[in-house]
Amino acid sequence: MSAPHDDTNLGIAALAAPQRVAFPPNWPARIGLLVLALYVAYASTILDITWARFIIGLDHGAKFLSRMFPPDFSADKLSLLYVGMTESLQIAIIATVVGVLLSLPLGLAAARNLAPPPLAWSARALIALFRSLHPVIVAILFVKSVGFGALAGILALIVASLGFLSKLVAESVEEMSMKPLEAVRAAGAPFLSVVTMGVLPQVIPRFIGFAAYQLDSNLRNSALVGIVGGGGIGATLLTAFQRFDYDFVLTIVLAIIAIVMVGEIVSGWMRRMFQ
Amino acid sequence: MTAEISAGRPRQWQRFSLPERIMRSAFYLLVVIAVIWSLRTIEIIPEFLYDAPQQTVDLFVRMWPIDWSWYPKVVHPALMETLHTATLGTILAVAVASVVSLMVARNITRSIIVNTIGRFILVATRSVHAMVWALFFVALFGPGALAGMLAIAVHSIGFIGKFLAEAIEDAKPGPIEALVATGASPLAVLIKGYWPQVKPAFLAIATFRWDINVRESAVLGLVGGGGLGMALDTALNNLYWDQVGLVLVVIFAVVIVAEIATAWIRSSIL
Amino acid sequence: MATATQAPDARKRERSLIINKLCKEYRAGQPVLRDVSLEIESRGLIAIIGPSGTGKSTLIRCINRLVEPTSGEILFRGRDMVALSGPELRTIRRHIGMIFQEYNLVERLSVIENVLCGRLGYVPVWRAWLRKFRAADIEHAFQLLDAVGLGDFANQRADQLSGGQRQRVGIARALMQEPDLVLADEPTSSLDPKTSVEIMELIASRAAERKIPTIVNMHNVDLARRFADRIIGMSKGAIVFDGPPLALKDSHLLEIYGGEGWLE
Numbered sequence: 001m002s003a004p005h006d007d008t009n010l011g012i013a014a015l016a017a018p019q020r021v022a023f024p025p026n027w028p029a030r031i032g033l034l035v036l037a038l039y040v041a042y043a044s045t046i047l048d049i050t051w052a053r054f055i056i057g058l059d060h061g062a063k064f065l066s067r068m069f070p071p072d073f074s075a076d077k078l079s080l081l082y083v084g085m086t087e088s089l090q091i092a093i094i095a096t097v098v099g100v101l102l103s104l105p106l107g108l109a110a111a112r113n114l115a116p117p118p119l120a121w122s123a124r125a126l127i128a129l130f131r132s133l134h135p136v137i138v139a140i141l142f143v144k145s146v147g148f149g150a151l152a153g154i155l156a157l158i159v160a161s162l163g164f165l166s167k168l169v170a171e172s173v174e175e176m177s178m179k180p181l182e183a184v185r186a187a188g189a190p191f192l193s194v195v196t197m198g199v200l201p202q203v204i205p206r207f208i209g210f211a212a213y214q215l216d217s218n219l220r221n222s223a224l225v226g227i228v229g230g231g232g233i234g235a236t237l238l239t240a241f242q243r244f245d246y247d248f249v250l251t252i253v254l255a256i257i258a259i260v261m262v263g264e265i266v267s268g269w270m271r272r273m274f275q
Numbered sequence: 276m277t278a279e280i281s282a283g284r285p286r287q288w289q290r291f292s293l294p295e296r297i298m299r300s301a302f303y304l305l306v307v308i309a310v311i312w313s314l315r316t317i318e319i320i321p322e323f324l325y326d327a328p329q330q331t332v333d334l335f336v337r338m339w340p341i342d343w344s345w346y347p348k349v350v351h352p353a354l355m356e357t358l359h360t361a362t363l364g365t366i367l368a369v370a371v372a373s374v375v376s377l378m379v380a381r382n383i384t385r386s387i388i389v390n391t392i393g394r395f396i397l398v399a400t401r402s403v404h405a406m407v408w409a410l411f412f413v414a415l416f417g418p419g420a421l422a423g424m425l426a427i428a429v430h431s432i433g434f435i436g437k438f439l440a441e442a443i444e445d446a447k448p449g450p451i452e453a454l455v456a457t458g459a460s461p462l463a464v465l466i467k468g469y470w471p472q473v474k475p476a477f478l479a480i481a482t483f484r485w486d487i488n489v490r491e492s493a494v495l496g497l498v499g500g501g502g503l504g505m506a507l508d509t510a511l512n513n514l515y516w517d518q519v520g521l522v523l524v525v526i527f528a529v530v531i532v533a534e535i536a537t538a539w540i541r542s543s544i545l
Numbered sequence: 546m547a548t549a550t551q552a553p554d555a556r557k558r559e560r561s562l563i564i565n566k567l568c569k570e571y572r573a574g575q576p577v578l579r580d581v582s583l584e585i586e587s588r589g590l591i592a593i594i595g596p597s598g599t600g601k602s603t604l605i606r607c608i609n610r611l612v613e614p615t616s617g618e619i620l621f622r623g624r625d626m627v628a629l630s631g632p633e634l635r636t637i638r639r640h641i642g643m644i645f646q647e648y649n650l651v652e653r654l655s656v657i658e659n660v661l662c663g664r665l666g667y668v669p670v671w672r673a674w675l676r677k678f679r680a681a682d683i684e685h686a687f688q689l690l691d692a693v694g695l696g697d698f699a700n701q702r703a704d705q706l707s708g709g710q711r712q713r714v715g716i717a718r719a720l721m722q723e724p725d726l727v728l729a730d731e732p733t734s735s736l737d738p739k740t741s742v743e744i745m746e747l748i749a750s751r752a753a754e755r756k757i758p759t760i761v762n763m764h765n766v767d768l769a770r771r772f773a774d775r776i777i778g779m780s781k782g783a784i785v786f787d788g789p790p791l792a793l794k795d796s797h798l799l800e801i802y803g804g805e806g807w808l809e
Contacts, residue, residue: 040366043359047420047501057416064415090313097310132530136406136494137523140511145330150317155327183649183715186609187722188639188666190632193673197662201653224406228497231317238498241410249410257402270302288657288683288699290676 072247088232092218099161107169130163139225153230176202212267338520357502361488364427376439401433413499423500442476489533560587567617592773600782601762639666642719646731648711652704663721689717709740727759
């Protein structure tokens, strides 16, 4: 099944096939589909997904959509939007800058070709932990420990940035050539000079791209952490939902999409400048 | 001995040329201004910041020892719900995304209008986060796994559809031309021409997205999407820290297991 | 040979190297170097020849401790290199220039930055970070680039150079350390024959001009005969010949390389 298909064989088989059985039944695939259908039915009952609920939901949906349009652009809402958006932007900026600054040392510590094994393994474990925790869960924990507001959001996004960036730093450091390092070491350079002149020039160009991507991603996620109390536009969005201000919800969602797109443009521009 | 040759040359060395230096300085200045602006306006109460490490440690101390007795009656059903949410959501997303990817792939659909509509669907579903979709669906269908499942499905359409469309566009035209030449129906061309070529990518994308969706569905409950997130929310609201610890451990474990499972599937089937 | 004009004794002490009973085992029970003892006076080009895998590279890398010796003594500038660690080791390493077979340049840095890497043992970290090298160092780097014939390439990236040009940068980097000893590990093995001769000429002339003792690993016997003041032949981790080029006879080559047919 999984063997790579040879083009010519396939073509010939297709040409020859109609003479015999048009399309021989593929039993494994049929059984697979049947199992899949059974699973869907079973899981639907577990999740209490019924057609009736779905229909009722669609009925709600019609009302919902009619209340969403047109989006609410009144002045007081726009000022709420502005406050939430700037806070999200600020959260994303601080989290990205701190994440970038901390991810270099953490990534270097996790690189097995530079760091002594105990350090490398503990750094790798830390990174694995950061990566497997969803930013929302981290945000909740920080909300509980430092209280509601932007600080919790910032800390949560720093953890997310560290998980992503440090892993990539460690990977690029492990892939780089060790030869220049040998030369710089032979010249008697202290470790940090070996890093600045031997390691960073090999790693930084890729790192810039990752950092730009992380800014993007933090911008997106800053809307998310707000929903659980991490400040920013997410908080505004949740409030709008709770007050059934669906026309304002649409405004916020449109604004989030817009700022994420602007973020993509800015990070693309950053990548070009540094390469 | 050769030093005289270039004695007249300016002996200055700068790492970057002047325009590069100006660009870089401007960029660094921009970053510094952005950070200062952010730090000044954002409400960070210094006492909270100094306190943060202590508070975070306290939090984990309160979670210990973990209350395992709570697992069978509450956490296990929630875990199953999360897994089903992620799986059903992925299946639904794959079904819808397959159709949309056919609309987007330019070698299948030659109408620019249909292409553009498909592309818009992919971008729109992807840029709104699953959690925001969950808020929508909770408002529509009420809290529960249905809302979570739909949020997962809709958010995944963009991701799956984008990669699937790319895989279809990368399909080699040779076998397809051979089929068309035999007078095969369009459906037969799809099933016998494109499908064998796209299948490996299709399975890879679906399993990869399933892995992501397990993570995502574990948190959707916080906004009413059912599953482990709901259990976490309840425990948090009741301040049952030992139960919070249990749910976190279960989420951590299921994320790791999902990652190992997808890695295994990828290496054995693909 | 004439002695250096100023403070000949001091310089001689600084620039001589004594290796005593050096042993190296990568895996226990499989020695790569067996009790190598060697005395190198304050000047001249010393070629170490021998078949691949005979421990030439290991010997040279033990001298500046890129490879950790298993036992033995390496006396340089009055210190035992084997006993040093941390800052002391770095301080002494900056007096030993090294040239590599694969040049070992930092490809993404410019030529002049690569040359300035030779100063990293002298300059503090913040200067390396900001690339604020002293004006005198930059001037010296330009002079060295002129001396190796790359004066016009200072701002090119190292990965744009040919093999021979890269090795010239490598030589300039080693000289940038103002070394009292230069180690060269197969500096011409990745180069074509013509470039090899040019590079050896460059190394020999710089070594003679600055009166720096230079140890060169090579497996090309002709190049060794042509440029070396002294040849050391190694076989199976031990020194089997040590003398001037003229004293190197076919019988010695037989002992070093084994076999016979290749001499014809």
